[in-house]
Amino acid sequence: MNIFRALIRRELSMFFQGPTGFIIISAVLFLISLGFLVVLYGLNGEATPMPVTQIFYETYFFWLILLLIAPAITMRSFAMERASGTYESLMTAPVGDWQVVLSKFTGALIFYMILWTPLLVCSIVVRFYVGESAVLGFGTMFTTSMGILMIGSLYVSIGCFASALTQNQAVAAVGSFAIGAALFFTGFFSYFSGDRTDFFSLLARHISLANHMESFTRGILDLGAIIFFLSLTSLFLYLTHKVVESRRWK
Amino acid sequence: MIEVENLTKHYGQHVALDGITFAVGHGEVVGFLGPNGAGKSTTMRILTTFLAATSGSVHIGGDCVFERPNQVRSRIGYMPENNPLPIDLRARDYLVFRAQLKHLSKDMATKRVDEVVEQCGISNEENRYIGQLSRGYRQRVGMADALLANPELIILDEPTSGLDPNQVRSVRSLIRKLAGKHTVLISSHILSEIEMTCDRVIILHEGKLLASGEMNKLISKSNSKVVAEIRAPLIDIKNWVNEIALEDSELIEQKNGYVRCQFSGTKNNDAREQIFATVNERGWELRELSRHTPSLEDLFVSLTNGKEGNR
Numbered sequence: 109m110n111i112f113r114a115l116i117r118r119e120l121s122m123f124f125q126g127p128t129g130f131i132i133i134s135a136v137l138f139l140i141s142l143g144f145l146v147v148l149y150g151l152n153g154e155a156t157p158m159p160v161t162q163i164f165y166e167t168y169f170f171w172l173i174l175l176l177i178a179p180a181i182t183m184r185s186f187a188m189e190r191a192s193g194t195y196e197s198l199m200t201a202p203v204g205d206w207q208v209v210l211s212k213f214t215g216a217l218i219f220y221m222i223l224w225t226p227l228l229v230c231s232i233v234v235r236f237y238v239g240e241s242a243v244l245g246f247g248t249m250f251t252t253s254m255g256i257l258m259i260g261s262l263y264v265s266i267g268c269f270a271s272a273l274t275q276n277q278a279v280a281a282v283g284s285f286a287i288g289a290a291l292f293f294t295g296f297f298s299y300f301s302g303d304r305t306d307f308f309s310l311l312a313r314h315i316s317l318a319n320h321m322e323s324f325t326r327g328i329l330d331l332g333a334i335i336f337f338l339s340l341t342s343l344f345l346y347l348t349h350k351v352v353e354s355r356r357w358k
Numbered sequence: 359m360i361e362v363e364n365l366t367k368h369y370g371q372h373v374a375l376d377g378i379t380f381a382v383g384h385g386e387v388v389g390f391l392g393p394n395g396a397g398k399s400t401t402m403r404i405l406t407t408f409l410a411a412t413s414g415s416v417h418i419g420g421d422c423v424f425e426r427p428n429q430v431r432s433r434i435g436y437m438p439e440n441n442p443l444p445i446d447l448r449a450r451d452y453l454v455f456r457a458q459l460k461h462l463s464k465d466m467a468t469k470r471v472d473e474v475v476e477q478c479g480i481s482n483e484e485n486r487y488i489g490q491l492s493r494g495y496r497q498r499v500g501m502a503d504a505l506l507a508n509p510e511l512i513i514l515d516e517p518t519s520g521l522d523p524n525q526v527r528s529v530r531s532l533i534r535k536l537a538g539k540h541t542v543l544i545s546s547h548i549l550s551e552i553e554m555t556c557d558r559v560i561i562l563h564e565g566k567l568l569a570s571g572e573m574n575k576l577i578s579k580s581n582s583k584v585v586a587e588i589r590a591p592l593i594d595i596k597n598w599v600n601e602i603a604l605e606d607s608e609l610i611e612q613k614n615g616y617v618r619c620q621f622s623g624t625k626n627n628d629a630r631e632q633i634f635a636t637v638n639e640r641g642w643e644l645r646e647l648s649r650h651t652p653s654l655e656d657l658f659v660s661l662t663n664g665k666e667g668n669r
Contacts, residue, residue: 114458125446193442197503200406200438201459202431356410356424 111203112211119215122184129219132180136173136223143169144230164227165252165325171318173223174259175288181220182267183281185212186352190275205352209268213345216264217257224256248327255324258337259317263288265344272351292317359384359511359541360405365414367400367565374400376565377414382558384510387537389552390545392562393662398545399439401562402515405543406436419510432461435504435540439515441497445489449480449499452488453506460507474502478532494525501532512536514544518551530555549655561661568661577657583622583650584629589615589643602636604629616645 123129146167164170189195198208231249263284270283295316298309313319320333360382367375375397382388390398403409404416407427416423418430444452450471457467475484478498483491488499497517504512517533518526533555536542546552552559559576561568569576588595592609595617599607608620621629630647637644 111459111461114455118455122444122446192444193438193440194444195442196403196408196438197436197442197456198459200408200431200434200436201456202428202461203459204428355408356427 112207115203115207115211116215116218119185119212120219122188122215123181123219128184132177133223135180136177137226139169139173140224140226140230143167143227147230147234162322162325165321171292174263175285175292177223178220178260178263178267178288179270179281179284181216182264182271182284183277184271185216185268186272187275187277187280191277199352199355205349209272209345209349209352213261213265213268213348216268217261220260220264221257224253228253245327248325251324251327251329254329254334255321258324258334259321261341262291262337262344265341265348266291269344269348269351272348291315295319359386359419360543361415361417362401362405363415365401365404365416366412367397367404367409368412374565375404375411378562378565378567380560380567380570382541382543384541385538386558387533387542387544387556389556389559390543390562391547391549391552391559391658392545393547395564396562397565398562399515402436402438402513402543402545406434406513407431432507433510435507435509435512437500437504437514437517440519441500443488443496443499445487448485448487449491449495450475450484452499453484453502456503457506462507470506470508474505477505478502479528494521497521497525497529501529505536509540511541511543514542516545516547518546518548526551549658561658563662569657577652582652583620584633585621585646585648585650586619586633586637586644587612587616587646588619588637589645590617590640592617594640595619598636598640602629602632604633 123132143164146169147164186195189198199205228249266287267280267284270287271277271280273283274280295312295318297312298316298319314336320330320336323330323333360380362381363379365375365378366373378397378401390401392398400409404411405418405423407423407430410424419433421429421433423430447455453471453474454467457470462470475481478501480495480498480502483495488496491499497520501514501517504514514533518529521529530551533542533544537557544552544555553573556573558570558572560570590598592611595609599609599619604621606622608622610618610620612618630649634644634647
């Protein structure tokens, strides 16, 4: 446990020792602020039936952050260590492969959640001025955070996987963006399939991240969605572990 | 401490190691010698559990490196080739981080970091970022890391590459001090390096083990050489050489009438007395009479060239 904590602290320190972390933070802050403006504009008119979190989620900024930021966070996790050679001293210290994979994943996920804190501040501001729990209850805020955490762990695990495959950070970023975008856009087929119940329409509806996220922002904790995200995250972490382990295959 | 049997490693078609067998005992300082691409780093990576071998077995302190990697790792202090370090950390913070990875408790970590910082002479620089340190100091940080957990076995991959002579000297004396307490395996293609620090040497070439054994024995196996510089006509000297029956002679004329005579071949090891007596008898002038034991370099060249000739 001690080792795990040391590894996570090291992962987080990598973001804040150089400019990278701060550049990512400013980019996300900018996008969240734009989203916040749209939310304020939406609230300015007549009473809305939607919770504020759902309005925010319906802006493009939310998905932009998700698709772009996760690769930016995770591209360095394995690729940089491989390129600089510190990977060798890390993997020959008495730490297990799983400890390394999980610490890199957890470190990136913590940083990812830190990035979303401005949204929390925005929500509190809105809540303070509106003062009406139907617009923004603590329940919806909680489920939205859950949704962000769930989608985040999936995208961060995809990023770790892509980063473990290469020692070139750019390749890692493009790779994880490609997998993430493919997953995201495949879900859009559910809009075309309408009410059809054939296998592919059902599959498209099931892997539609947008559908899952929408229920989170409405204040619904959908067990199916949580299982979906956790199982996909575990799959990508498992694949990452296999890649890390592969150097010791005969 | 280390038992390697029939170790083979293929990278695709390329054979990096070809059936290597050797053993290293407790407290020995062993040099791993070979030209670039001989398989030194690959062997070290397999010993340190970073890579798996294609076939063969490796045991460190009785534990198989493939089956019990974590036990093996906690026995080893390893400095990889080119000594990779994170440049964004201060030297001391890095060592504390490494101490935690090596299962040292908080108090123990602080104590050990203090000790290795002292031992490796980085006390003055411990609070600087590694990125700002000179190459010599980085090397010491890498060594300090290898020593942190007080491991039974210390493996250093080219510990002196890229250092200036003073730094090389200090690294060398550090390695010498480790002998006895730790088993040390160092690799190098600098022969004088190994010659000065190691009791035993293992010579690799193109993935094969060329020679292994105690330095003195290896060297004494190869021929030593006797050199005499004599002032006399070349013709007379040729006759004299035939007379005293010294084999493998080489005569080189020098300035002001001297002839440099080199006698190689094992039989001539103690030919100096005979040479002195016979030269004195003839009343020739003798300005040099010496015996040259071959260096590791000679040994290495003769071994590796021989191999290349056979290809």
